[in-house]
Each structure stands twice: as C-alpha cells, then as structure tokens.
Amino acid sequence: MPPIPGSGLAKGLAVTLRTMTKRTVTAQYPDVQPELPPRSRGVIGLFEENCTVCMLCARECPDWCIYIDSHKETVPPAAPGGRERSRNVLDRFAIDFALCMYCGICIEVCPFDALFWSPEFEYAETDIHELTHERDKLREWMWTVPEPPALDPGAEEPKEIAAARKTADKLQAQEERVAQEAREAQGAQPGKEAQSGQAAEQEGQE
Amino acid sequence: MNDVLDVALRLAIVFAVFMVVPLVVGQAEHKVMAHMQGRLGPMYAGGFHGWAQLVADGVKFAQKEDVVPAAADRRIFQLAPAVALLPYLLVIVAIPIGPSEGAVGQVVDAGIFFVLAVMGVGVLGSLMAGWASANKYSLLGGLRTAAQLLAYELPMLLAAASVAMAAGTVSLPGILNAFEWWWLPWQIVGALVFFVAGLAELQRPPFDMPVADSEIIFGAYTEYTGLRFALFLLAEYAGIVVLCGLTTVLFLGGWHGPLGADGLGWVWTLLKTGVLAFVVIWLRVTYPRLREDQLQKLAWTTLIPLALAQIALTGIVKVAIN
Structure with a gap:
C-alpha cells in the first residue's frame, strides 16, 4: 500500500513536537557539574x-x-x-x-x-x-579519587579480601578450638564455669 | 485637542505592540526551536532563561559598524531596511484585535485591500537591498524574492478574496462581524493557502530560498551590517506577527471564541495569533528548504488551483444560502 500523501510531512512535525516535550540533552557545565562515571580519566x-x-x-x-x-x-x-x-x-x-x-x-x-x-x-x-x-x-x-565501583552480583571475591577473610577464619577457628579445650577442662570441676570460660577466651585472644 | 490625543495614544500603542510582539515571537523562536532540537537555547541574558537575549542582540547590532559598500547605490541601500520594516507597522494599525471601536488602530474600509497591498510593499525592501548592494549574491537573492512575490501574491489574494466574498465586505472588522463558526470548515482550504503563501512571502523556512545561506550567503541582506541588518531581521518577525494576525482575523474568527465573548475578545485574537506563530516556528524547525523550482511549482500548480477551487466553493455556498 502506498503511503498517504503528506504522511511524511506529518511524521516530521510529530518528531519535532515529541522532541520538544522530552528533556533536553544540554549540559549546563559551568553552572552544573557533570556527573562523571567513577572510572573517568580526569x-x-x-x-x-x-x-x-x-x-x-x-x-x-x-x-x-x-x-x-x-x-x-x-x-x-x-x-x-x-x-x-x-x-x-x-x-x-x-x-x-x-x-x-x-x-x-x-x-x-x-x-x-x-x-x-x-x-x-x-x-x-x-x-x-x-x-x-x-x-x-x-x-x-x-x-x-572515588571509591571503586561495586562488584557485579555473583562476582568473584577480590583477592585481598579473600586473603584477609582466610586469615580471619583461621584465627577464629583457632580461638574456638582453645575455648573448646578450656570448656572440656572445666567439665571436671563444675561451678567455676563462667569465670574460667572468660579466662579461656582471653587466653585464646593472646 | 482630544482627537489629537486619541490618535497619539493609538499610534503609541500600535508602535509599542510593533516593537514588543515581534521580539516575543523571536524569543519564542529561540526557545521553541532549541527545545525541538533537544537543546535549551539562550540561558544567560537577563538572568531568567535568557529572556533578554534579543535585547542583548539588539545592543550588539547597534554597536556594530554600519558599512555601505563602495559600489553600492548608497541612498537606496540605506533606505531599503526602512522600506522592508515600515509596511508591517502600517498593517498592524489596521488589524482589529477586539470587537470594540478602541481595539483597532484605525478602521480602514477597504481593509483587506489595504493590508495586502501594503504587505506587498514590504518585499520591495528586499528587492531594493538586492539591487543596490552591487553584489551578485544580493542580486540573485533579490531576484528570487521578486519571483517568490509574483508566485505567492496571487494565491494569497485569491484566498483573501474568498473570505471577502463570504462576508460580503472588504473591511476587516466587517468580516469579523459576519463571521460564523462554520466558516472554519468552509474556508479551511483558503486558510491553508493563505498561510502557506504568507510564509513564502515572508521568506520563512521552508520557503527561504532568497536567503538560502548555503547557496547565496544571505541573499539580498549579504552586504548589510549592524542596525540595518537588525531591521531586516525585525521585519521578518514583524511579518510573522502580521501574517498570523491576518490569518486569525480572516479565517479563524479573530475575537470570536467558544466562551468569554464580552470584553475578552482580544485574548482570543492574541491566543490564536500566538498559536499560529508557534506553527510558523514549528514548520521552520521541521522542514528543510525547498529548491527554487519546487517553490515555483508549489505555487503555480498547487496553491493557485486550490485557491481558485476555494473561491468556486465559496461562490456556490454563498448562492445556495441566498
């Protein structure tokens, strides 16, 4: 079907009118600072x-x-x-x-x-x-310098954080083991549990 | 003494309108065109959204040197901007904006006649400028202006004649007094022809071949500088106001509106004129310039037959009513 004569003219008018109702793209730079992406090379x-x-x-x-x-x-x-x-x-x-x-x-x-x-x-x-x-x-x-952008969801953990976590996990596990041992030792002398529990924890931290 | 005061007051008001409304249209053009192109337009002059941009432009133009080329026809060259601008001032005097006696600068009995004849004079300014500049681009622009005037004056007159036939008078207030709402569909073709032909006569885009900058620099205005150049620009915007006002009065019923008939007629006139001015700007932003031959073809093979058909239709309906 051939287009209706003049439909192109109407289309042109529609485009300009639609653009007028949209937000302008002008950046008012000296008055308004641009929003730069975090990795901008300034x-x-x-x-x-x-x-x-x-x-x-x-x-x-x-x-x-x-x-x-x-x-x-x-x-x-x-x-x-x-x-x-x-x-x-x-x-x-x-x-x-x-x-x-x-x-x-x-x-x-x-x-x-x-x-x-x-x-x-x-x-x-x-x-x-x-x-x-x-x-x-x-x-x-x-x-x-802005803080680095957040990682994608499901991304691999950054290496330095992974290393830190590994050390922390290891420390915690050790602590727990010490506490466990202390509790087992107290099993023989009930009544002093609370006090010696704390003492054991302090030892563990040291 | 009272009469003198009355005349002076009317002239002062008409002059004020003549100085202010074209600037408003010009500013609207800056802004509307910018937003239609996804821009903001002037934002600094005057502080609030660049409202004083055209005032600033005027000051700039006034500061510039007024150069007359050595080979130019000095007197004619200097006179041309006035010839281009003043006719529109005269036309504004005759355009009624409200139903009362006080809402028109001067009631002219042969209103349509006067208005169209004087508007034609405005184009002479461009012709004089083109001829007197002693510049080939200017001459080409002037000749294009002349060709355009010849081609478009005819459909414009025919379309206006159709309204005069319908109303049975050539007085502008007389036409408006006779106006009925169903004239709108009846005269719609004539209105379109009148408006398009008027655009062409004003050399507004898409009919701006006489100033086509990619072909002939700036046509008849190539050699102009400073204030005289500004006057030509002002003439263009005054022309828009006049054309929109005339289309409103002749085809859109001027002060007639669906409500607020008493005392608010002038609001309707201004509103319709404003909407038409917006359309003028809208067309400018949307369409590319026609080629010179396409322009002539549009006038002689489309607009004139349409205008003649409108006259025939007007005649038939008029006879049928009587």
Missing part, C-alpha cells in the same frame, strides 16, 4: 605512602612525562645482630599533564597501587609549566 593521583620508587611507571610511560627522583637510606637491623637494610626514599614525583596522553598505563603497571585515576578535570592553567603537578599536588588529588 587526573592522576599519587598515593605516595604506597610508592616504593620502583620506577615502573616512569619507564612504561609512552610520553616520558613522569619524573621521579629518589635516594637510598640505610635502616638499622630490625633484630640485634641482623643485617642492615637499605630503603628507597622518594624525593620528587611529578607528572607533566601537558605531555600526558591519559593512557593510564602507569596506573595499570604500578604493582603497589600508588597511582589512581580521579575524575577531577578542572585544572587548566594559563602557564604550561604549571601543568607539571608535583608530589604534593598529586597527593592532594588522592582525596578526590
């Missing part, structure tokens, strides 16, 4: 407490925009008669965001979870030198 934050100056990030960076200076310090032996240890101390950590191409390889490659993506993006400068963010500024960005 700026890179440095959690310097985790950094061991392994230099992997600086070496992997395709733009060579990460600058790291460090020195070694000697730490006295932990136990008397032990060997002295040397430790890396971070002197400078800077990322030049004028060079950075936001590939995120440094974050992927960091084995100690010292680098993170933050969705903050409002750090334009009038002087290009100021785009080199030094250590303290990179540390400040850490406060803007």
Whole structure:
C-alpha cells in the first residue's frame, strides 16, 4: 500500500513536537557539574605512602612525562645482630599533564597501587609549566579519587579480601578450638564455669 | 485637542505592540526551536532563561559598524531596511484585535485591500537591498524574492478574496462581524493557502530560498551590517506577527471564541495569533528548504488551483444560502 500523501510531512512535525516535550540533552557545565562515571580519566593521583620508587611507571610511560627522583637510606637491623637494610626514599614525583596522553598505563603497571585515576578535570592553567603537578599536588588529588565501583552480583571475591577473610577464619577457628579445650577442662570441676570460660577466651585472644 | 490625543495614544500603542510582539515571537523562536532540537537555547541574558537575549542582540547590532559598500547605490541601500520594516507597522494599525471601536488602530474600509497591498510593499525592501548592494549574491537573492512575490501574491489574494466574498465586505472588522463558526470548515482550504503563501512571502523556512545561506550567503541582506541588518531581521518577525494576525482575523474568527465573548475578545485574537506563530516556528524547525523550482511549482500548480477551487466553493455556498 502506498503511503498517504503528506504522511511524511506529518511524521516530521510529530518528531519535532515529541522532541520538544522530552528533556533536553544540554549540559549546563559551568553552572552544573557533570556527573562523571567513577572510572573517568580526569587526573592522576599519587598515593605516595604506597610508592616504593620502583620506577615502573616512569619507564612504561609512552610520553616520558613522569619524573621521579629518589635516594637510598640505610635502616638499622630490625633484630640485634641482623643485617642492615637499605630503603628507597622518594624525593620528587611529578607528572607533566601537558605531555600526558591519559593512557593510564602507569596506573595499570604500578604493582603497589600508588597511582589512581580521579575524575577531577578542572585544572587548566594559563602557564604550561604549571601543568607539571608535583608530589604534593598529586597527593592532594588522592582525596578526590572515588571509591571503586561495586562488584557485579555473583562476582568473584577480590583477592585481598579473600586473603584477609582466610586469615580471619583461621584465627577464629583457632580461638574456638582453645575455648573448646578450656570448656572440656572445666567439665571436671563444675561451678567455676563462667569465670574460667572468660579466662579461656582471653587466653585464646593472646 | 482630544482627537489629537486619541490618535497619539493609538499610534503609541500600535508602535509599542510593533516593537514588543515581534521580539516575543523571536524569543519564542529561540526557545521553541532549541527545545525541538533537544537543546535549551539562550540561558544567560537577563538572568531568567535568557529572556533578554534579543535585547542583548539588539545592543550588539547597534554597536556594530554600519558599512555601505563602495559600489553600492548608497541612498537606496540605506533606505531599503526602512522600506522592508515600515509596511508591517502600517498593517498592524489596521488589524482589529477586539470587537470594540478602541481595539483597532484605525478602521480602514477597504481593509483587506489595504493590508495586502501594503504587505506587498514590504518585499520591495528586499528587492531594493538586492539591487543596490552591487553584489551578485544580493542580486540573485533579490531576484528570487521578486519571483517568490509574483508566485505567492496571487494565491494569497485569491484566498483573501474568498473570505471577502463570504462576508460580503472588504473591511476587516466587517468580516469579523459576519463571521460564523462554520466558516472554519468552509474556508479551511483558503486558510491553508493563505498561510502557506504568507510564509513564502515572508521568506520563512521552508520557503527561504532568497536567503538560502548555503547557496547565496544571505541573499539580498549579504552586504548589510549592524542596525540595518537588525531591521531586516525585525521585519521578518514583524511579518510573522502580521501574517498570523491576518490569518486569525480572516479565517479563524479573530475575537470570536467558544466562551468569554464580552470584553475578552482580544485574548482570543492574541491566543490564536500566538498559536499560529508557534506553527510558523514549528514548520521552520521541521522542514528543510525547498529548491527554487519546487517553490515555483508549489505555487503555480498547487496553491493557485486550490485557491481558485476555494473561491468556486465559496461562490456556490454563498448562492445556495441566498
């Protein structure tokens, strides 16, 4: 069946009218901040407490925009008669965001979870030198890093949580075993159960 | 003395309407067009949803340099915007918005005649601009304007003649006094022809080939800058107001409405005019520009036969009633 003449014209009018009743897509950016997804690549934050100056990030960076200076310090032996240890101390950590191409390889490659993506993006400068963010500024960005998004339902447990849970389970099992043994020991002398039960628990914790 | 005061007051009111209503339509166009395209439109000027955007635009235009090309026909070039704008002011004087004596700037006996003749003059402004600019794009735009005027003045006049026949008068208040609700279905074809032809005469999209920016830059207005250019734009919006007002008066029964007949007639007129202005904007957003030959074809093979058929129908019904 051929279309009714003029039906296309009516369809066009319907489209524009329908669009008018819908929400607009305009982002009123400077007035209203955009709602960015948690994994947005805005700026890179440095959690310097985790950094061991392994230099992997600086070496992997395709733009060579990460600058790291460090020195070694000697730490006295932990136990008397032990060997002295040397430790890396971070002197400078800077990322030049004028060079950075936001590939995120440094974050992927960091084995100690010292680098993170933050969705903050409002750090334009009038002087290009100021785009080199030094250590303290990179540390400040850490406060803007959002917590990681929740896992999918039914997802595998994260490894660090699994490890922690394993240790906790082991400890608890041990505790219970100690308590059990204490109770069995008290079975011979009834009457003092409550007191000695507590004592057994304290022992277990120690 | 009282007469002088009366005339002065009426002129002042008409002038105020002429300055304000086109701006309201222009602002509505900004906003409606934006929302039809999923945007917000102006949001800053004036604070609340950019209500003062056109005021800001006006200030900007006034600050700009007023350039007249060296090879242009200076006097004509400078005069053209006024010729384009003033006729619409004159037309507004004659459009009645309410049933009483005070609701029209000046009752003109041959109202339809006056209104359509003066509206035709408005197009002369574009012609003068096109010819005087000494620019090929302007000339092409001017010629397209002329061709469009020739093609669309005829169906417009025929459609208006049909209403005059139905009412038995050419006075605008006279037509409205004779109006009955069943004129609406009776004259619907004439109304459509009148409205479409009016759009074409105003060079509104989808009939804006004379200013087709992808082909001839901005047609007859290519060489204009500053305030004179703003006057051409204002003329376009004043033209929308006039066209919608005339369609309301001739075909939609002006101040007649289902309720509130006494004292609220002007509300009906304004409401109908506003709805028509919305339709004008709606059509602009929805349809792409016609090609020059399609425009001519639409006028000569569709609108004129339709208008003639409407006149025949009007005549038959009129005779049958009598």
